[in-house]
Amino acid sequence: MLAKAHQEKFAICQFNINNLEWTRYILEECQKNNAPVILGVSSGAAKYMGGFLTVVSLVKGLLHDLKISIPVILHLDHGGSFEECQKAIDAGFTSVMIDASQYDIAKNIAITKSVVDYAYPKVTVEAEVGHIGGEEDSVISDIYYATVDDAKRIVEDTKIDMLAPALGSVHGLYQGEPNLNFERMKEINDLLNMPLVLHGGSGIYDEQIKKAISLGICKINVNTDLQIAWSTAVRDFLNNNDDVYDPRKIIKAGERSMKKVIHEKLLLTGSINKA
Ligand code: 13P
Numbered sequence: 001m002l003a004k005a006h007q008e009k010f011a012i013c014q015f016n017i018n019n020l021e022w023t024r025y026i027l028e029e030c031q032k033n034n035a036p037v038i039l040g041v042s043s044g045a046a047k048y049m050g051g052f053l054t055v056v057s058l059v060k061g062l063l064h065d066l067k068i069s070i071p072v073i074l075h076l077d078h079g080g081s082f083e084e085c086q087k088a089i090d091a092g093f094t095s096v097m098i099d100a101s102q103y104d105i106a107k108n109i110a111i112t113k114s115v116v117d118y119a120y121p122k123v124t125v126e127a128e129v130g131h132i133g134g135e136e137d138s139v140i141s142d143i144y145y146a147t148v149d150d151a152k153r154i155v156e157d158t159k160i161d162m163l164a165p166a167l168g169s170v171h172g173l174y175q176g177e178p179n180l181n182f183e184r185m186k187e188i189n190d191l192l193n194m195p196l197v198l199h200g201g202s203g204i205y206d207e208q209i210k211k212a213i214s215l216g217i218c219k220i221n222v223n224t225d226l227q228i229a230w231s232t233a234v235r236d237f238l239n240n241n242d243d244v245y246d247p248r249k250i251i252k253a254g255e256r257s258m259k260k261v262i263h264e265k266l267l268l269t270g271s272i273n274k275a
Pocket of ligand 1: 016040077078170171172173198199200201202221222223224225
């Protein structure tokens, strides 16, 4: 899936899932648009849903019952340790991210390599170099940005399938303007010529997303934009419908807004009809 995206210069969306309804809305909208998709599951979301096995069963059930035929990858987002990645793989995840970016590059490489050795050849592995900030980071300082040297080392030493180099994007809402280092992105892409991942895909301008895709980004992670679309619609629905108490009606109030954002992201990343 990623090799095709890399070759044809489009990006596959990773949409993070939080519950059954989110998973369903994402799968339905991607199926409707004939777009391949990556379902991202953070460890927090996996715990929230009951555990890795529950998530795998939930996704498998929906793929079957909704007759989903597009390619779907179930991916652990920001796996915090070898053990966590191992548990996700054993439960049936088809892809994992090991995020050991808080350690020095040697330790990051060692941990990442242990995950690749366990995952290969059935499960794909993503790793991070540099440090992707959060919305608490008002200033993304230079030390957050991945270096070309670290990117080269981790890829050569571990043979990961995808690399997430931190280049100025943040998870959650931006405080101020997104400041992506496209020059560094180009250098890394020219040198490594492999699938690169852009985290923090919410709140980045469309033109920046397009430029990133032209520079080798072929997986874009989106979570916050869906959360905002869903919660805004549900809040509005509750404010206007005092008498409704059926949870199905309340949760479903966010469906249309979420699917609209999903469609916009698929359009922007060029993944429509790429299944
Ligand atoms: P956003 O929440 O900013 O869209 O980031 C999602 C992400 O990168 C998940 O890994």
